[in-house]
Amino acid sequence: MSEQAGTNEAIVRVRSGPLVGAVLGRVVGMLAARAQCPIDRLDDAILLTDAVAAHAPVHALDHHVHVVVAADDEHLELRVGDLRPAGGRRLLADGDLPGVGNVFDRVADDVQAGPAPGGDSDELILRLNFRT
Amino acid sequence: MTEIAESPRVGTETPDLEIILPARAENVAVVRHAVGGLGEVLDVDDQTLSDIKLAVTEACTNVVVHAYPDSVGPMGLRATVDDRRLDLVVIDRGRGIVPRADSPGLGLGLPLIATLAESLELGTGRDEETEVRMVFDLGAPGPGEELGA
Numbered sequence: 001m002s003e004q005a006g007t008n009e010a011i012v013r014v015r016s017g018p019l020v021g022a023v024l025g026r027v028v029g030m031l032a033a034r035a036q037c038p039i040d041r042l043d044d045a046i047l048l049t050d051a052v053a054a055h056a057p058v059h060a061l062d063h064h065v066h067v068v069v070a071a072d073d074e075h076l077e078l079r080v081g082d083l084r085p086a087g088g089r090r091l092l093a094d095g096d097l098p099g100v101g102n103v104f105d106r107v108a109d110d111v112q113a114g115p116a117p118g119g120d121s122d123e124l125i126l127r128l129n130f131r132t
Numbered sequence: 133m134t135e136i137a138e139s140p141r142v143g144t145e146t147p148d149l150e151i152i153l154p155a156r157a158e159n160v161a162v163v164r165h166a167v168g169g170l171g172e173v174l175d176v177d178d179q180t181l182s183d184i185k186l187a188v189t190e191a192c193t194n195v196v197v198h199a200y201p202d203s204v205g206p207m208g209l210r211a212t213v214d215d216r217r218l219d220l221v222v223i224d225r226g227r228g229i230v231p232r233a234d235s236p237g238l239g240l241g242l243p244l245i246a247t248l249a250e251s252l253e254l255g256t257g258r259d260e261e262t263e264v265r266m267v268f269d270l271g272a273p274g275p276g277e278e279l280g281a
Contacts, residue, residue, distance in 0.1 A: 008153070008154065008156075008158070008159070009153070009154065010151060010152070010153045010159075010162065011150075011151070011152040011153075012149075012150070012151050012166075013147075013149070013150040013151075014148070014149050014150075015147075015148040015149065018173045019148060019149060019169070019170065019173050022169035022170070022172055022173045023149055023151075023166045023169040023170060025169070026162075026165045026166050026168065026169045027151065027162060027165070027166055029165075030161065030162040030165050031162065034158055034162075
């Protein structure tokens with residue numbers, strides 16, 4: 001757990017199902033608000049969270065969605081972990097919307113998908129910058 | 133009936149929800165808000181949800197105030213639902229629940245939790261973490277309520 005001054009970090013692990021969106025959205029919203037996230041970026045953060053809640057359960061290793069939410073004065077990061085092999089890229093691909101493009105790519109400032117450190121699982125990292 | 137018991141080992145094995153945050157005052161509200169989401173999904177009536185949120189707030193506040201006198205450590209919540217019974221465990225890795233002569237509080241937190249919950253247990257978890265375990269009866273389910281995928 002990070003204890004760096006100014007950084008707040010929540011580790012959230014939720015059983016797949018309706019609880020994922022209900023809990024994750026609240027945690028992300030609270031941490032973003034505490035970090036003085038601008039309102040337009042808060043909206044983006046909730047959009048990303050909803051997309052993660054909708055699609056991550058299919059790719060989760062153990063029927064639980066695991067997300068590390070980190071926020072500071074400059075950015076918000078969602079690290080969706082414990083995904084099946086190739087689950088990061090598949091979750092990213094699930095964000096494709098016809099006529100719109102990929103919601104993760106369009107909304108987040110930085111998107112990384114691939115094996116997690118240690119190599120036992122995959123992860124998708126989404127980063128939102130508060131200031132451009 | 134509410135009972136307070138000392139237990140050498142309490143904890144949930146496969147929680148439906150687990151949140152771990154730094155034990156800071158601002159994060160008590162985060163946990164409380166997350167519990168609100170849990171109550172919404174489980175279709176818990178307002179009074180019961182209010183009791184649950186108050187009990188969790190008290191337990192988390194105890195962690196922030198007492199667990200780490202000179203530093204900031206982790207504060208966790210584990211929630212497991214089984215047949216309209218909600219098991220909540222608030223966890224820390226601090227110095228444990230010990231009498232404190234210089235306590236800044238009134239000492240009403242745990243008695244309040246004991247009043248609100250069906251049962252309350254204080255103990256030590258598998259990894260020597262301090263656990264405050266609360267059980268709530270969620271009452272009759274609403275139509276269509278289902279937690280799992």
